[in-house]
Amino acid sequence: MEGCGGGRGLHGVRDSTWDSPCLPWPPGLSLGHSVAGDMAFPYYLGRMTDWIINEDDPSVFIRAVWDMSLLAIGSAVTKFICDVVYKETMNRIHMRIQSQVFSSVLHQEISFFHANRTGDITSRVTVDTDTVSEVLSEKLNLLMWCGMRGVFLYSLMVQVSLRLVLFTTMGLPVILLVPKLSGKFHQNLAKQVQESLAKANEVAVETFQAMPTVRSFANEEGATQHYGQRLQETYRLNKQEAAAYAASMWTNSLALKVGILCYGGWLVAAGDISTGDLVTFVLYATNFSTAMEGLLSTYPSVQKAMGSSEKIFEYMERMPQISPPGTLAPPALRGHLQVQDVWFSYPSREDTPVLKGVSLELHPGEVTALVGPSGAGKTTLVALLERFYEPQHGRLLLDGRDLRDYEHHYLHSKVPPATPASSNHKIPPDPSPCDFITPLSPPPDVGEMGGQISGGQRQGVAIARALLRNPRVLILDDATSALDTESQLQVEKEIYEGVRAGRSVLLIAHRLSAVERADRILVLEDGEIREQGTHWELLACQGSYWHLVQKQLNGDEEGSSRDSVEVGGL
Numbered sequence: 001m002e003g004c005g006g007g008r009g010l011h012g013v014r015d016s017t018w019d020s021p022c023l024p025w026p027p028g029l030s031l032g033h034s035v036a037g038d039m040a041f042p043y044y045l046g047r048m049t050d051w052i053i054n055e056d057d058p059s060v061f062i063r064a065v066w067d068m069s070l071l072a073i074g075s076a077v078t079k080f081i082c083d084v085v086y087k088e089t090m091n092r093i094h095m096r097i098q099s100q101v102f103s104s105v106l107h108q109e110i111s112f113f114h115a116n117r118t119g120d121i122t123s124r125v126t127v128d129t130d131t132v133s134e135v136l137s138e139k140l141n142l143l144m145w146c147g148m149r150g151v152f153l154y155s156l157m158v159q160v161s162l163r164l165v166l167f168t169t170m171g172l173p174v175i176l177l178v179p180k181l182s183g184k185f186h187q188n189l190a191k192q193v194q195e196s197l198a199k200a201n202e203v204a205v206e207t208f209q210a211m212p213t214v215r216s217f218a219n220e221e222g223a224t225q226h227y228g229q230r231l232q233e234t235y236r237l238n239k240q241e242a243a244a245y246a247a248s249m250w251t252n253s254l255a256l257k258v259g260i261l262c263y264g265g266w267l268v269a270a271g272d273i274s275t276g277d278l279v280t281f282v283l284y285a286t287n288f289s290t291a292m293e294g295l296l297s298t299y300p301s302v303q304k305a306m307g308s309s310e311k312i313f314e315y316m317e318r319m320p321q322i323s324p325p326g327t328l329a330p331p332a333l334r335g336h337l338q339v340q341d342v343w344f345s346y347p348s349r350e351d352t353p354v355l356k357g358v359s360l361e362l363h364p365g366e367v368t369a370l371v372g373p374s375g376a377g378k379t380t381l382v383a384l385l386e387r388f389y390e391p392q393h394g395r396l397l398l399d400g401r402d403l404r405d406y407e408h409h410y411l412h413s414k415v416p417p418a419t420p421a422s423s424n425h426k427i428p429p430d431p432s433p434c435d436f437i438t439p440l441s442p443p444p445d446v447g448e449m450g451g452q453i454s455g456g457q458r459q460g461v462a463i464a465r466a467l468l469r470n471p472r473v474l475i476l477d478d479a480t481s482a483l484d485t486e487s488q489l490q491v492e493k494e495i496y497e498g499v500r501a502g503r504s505v506l507l508i509a510h511r512l513s514a515v516e517r518a519d520r521i522l523v524l525e526d527g528e529i530r531e532q533g534t535h536w537e538l539l540a541c542q543g544s545y546w547h548l549v550q551k552q553l554n555g556d557e558e559g560s561s562r563d564s565v566e567v568g569g570l
């Protein structure tokens with residue numbers, strides 16, 4: 001068996017996965033003991049038959065009974081120990097595979113999560129690993145057991161009668177060929193079942209995630225129907241899979257057994273073998289046929305697991321499509337951030353650049369604001385600064401060193417973003433010593449995707465989390481739009497206090513009143529920096545910024561009717 005010691009599993013797995021959970025003693029040996037115990041029965045039954053027919057010395061009969069009893073006990077005990085050790089080992093392997101797939105997925109680049117559906121990824125980590133584990137812990141055990149029985153029995157059958165073995169062997173191709181042919185077909189079907197199940201899961205996950213939308217469009221019936229259609233597809237494939245499985249089972253050839261009895265009877269009559277030998281052989285052959293049946297019934301499951309394991313190992317062996325982080329972690333960081341001639345397009349739309357030669361600088365002790373219409377590329381720039389993606393052209397430098405050179409945890413603690421998305425996970429009971437968070441008082445568990453807190457609380461938590469890290473570069477991406485006026489003033493106080501202490505701040509805001517105090521305002525439009533200057537300088541130019549301000553004043557842009565803009569100071 002390959003599962004123990006180095007080597008690769010069903011379809012190849014890194015050695016480390018399989019190294020540690022080795023069986024404490026050679027599994028083949030203990031399995032051999034157990035199988036050999038089982039195999040002795042036909043032999044002793046044969047001897048007993050001869051004794052009954054010939055009425056030999058009674059001690060032969062008593063010895064046979066004793067030997068059989070001892071072997072039965074020995075075989076049962078060894079099998080029990082074997083099963084316990086094997087299952088324990090396989091459980092550990094399952095746990096390891098599952099956590100390795102999970103960890104491997106977590107290390108993928110962000111675009112991987114955009115390219116693959118959440119349901120598919122979850123299915124890989126849970127359903128597929130379960131399938132493989134089930135096969136490892138049950139079916140593979142059975143497969144080894146049946147395989148070993150088959151080998152033992154065959155050699156014992158050879159010892160009893162070579163002629164009968166040759167006769168039996170003629171029926172073997174039927175037994176061995178059919179599963180090979182049906183196996184491929186079954187493996188294909190198993191893969192399709194897994195994919196269809198993943199799609200059904202995806203529909204369920206997406207529906208639950210968008211539950212408020214489903215409710216407000218009264219689309220519960222539609223969503224149920226959609227899910228039902230997916231399940232129907234899975235059901236149809238499952239039926240086909242079951243039929244393929246049954247087809248691979250029928251090879252248990254009754255004709256073979258009848259043939260052995262007829263031919264064996266003729267050999268006994270001809271005096272080639274004894275009646276006891278025939279009894280022994282028939283029992284061996286029956287056991288052999290059962291072992292072959294076991295192999296056949298297990299084989300499709302192993303094929304199925306191979307389909308699942310292929311996908312698991314695809315994930316486990318996938319290298320993230322982003323440069324690995326560096327090791328740089330200087331004790332002191334100024335927070336001078338430079339974006340130099342950055343061009344970027346998303347992997348899913350490679351021919352549509354979102355950022356077109358963007359250059360900007362964040363200086364320690366200054367607030368730099370980035371404004372622009374929706375879709376201009378502001379959040380994309382933040383994603384690059386967070387190293388979710390890498391630009392196709394241009395450089396991102398922190399204190400003169402490329403962002404890629406910095407150690408992963410160090411970089412994210414020194415340059416944390418405050419975005420609503422960063423508050424979606426569970427938070428500690430006391431998220432922050434920051435004053436503004438107290439009145440917002442979020443619950444310790446924010447619920448899935450932050451669903452149990454208000455927009456304002458979410459933003460408060462996000463800012464508190466970012467500030468808690470005492471960052472050198474603070475990035476606020478539309479982080480204060482849902483805060484009430486009092487909380488917003490407190491956040492601004494925190495921000496500007498941090499700036500006085502030498503922090504660099506990048507402030508992205510739709511509500512233009514929030515950026516008026518910034519030391520510099522950059523206007524990003526269609527992926528390009530169109531203007532930069534202070535609030536007053538930009539107003540005086542009457543360019544893009546002035547137009548944005550006018551739009552908000554006139555209430556043209558979404559939400560601006562609620563947020564009156566004071567052009568002239570906060």
Ligand SMILES: Nc1ncnc2c1ncn2[C@@H]1O[C@H](COP(=O)(O)OP(=O)(O)OP(=O)(O)O)[C@@H](O)[C@H]1O
Pocket residue numbers: 114346348349354372373374375376377378379380381
């Ligand atoms: N993951 C993605 N894959 C492909 N295109 C994307 C992705 N995320 C954003 N985009 C596209 O990139 C462009 C810029 O989006 P981005 O979110 O950076 O704009 P934004 O200026 O932050 O907008 P807003 O102010 O509304 O948040 C948009 O055209 C958007 O559709």
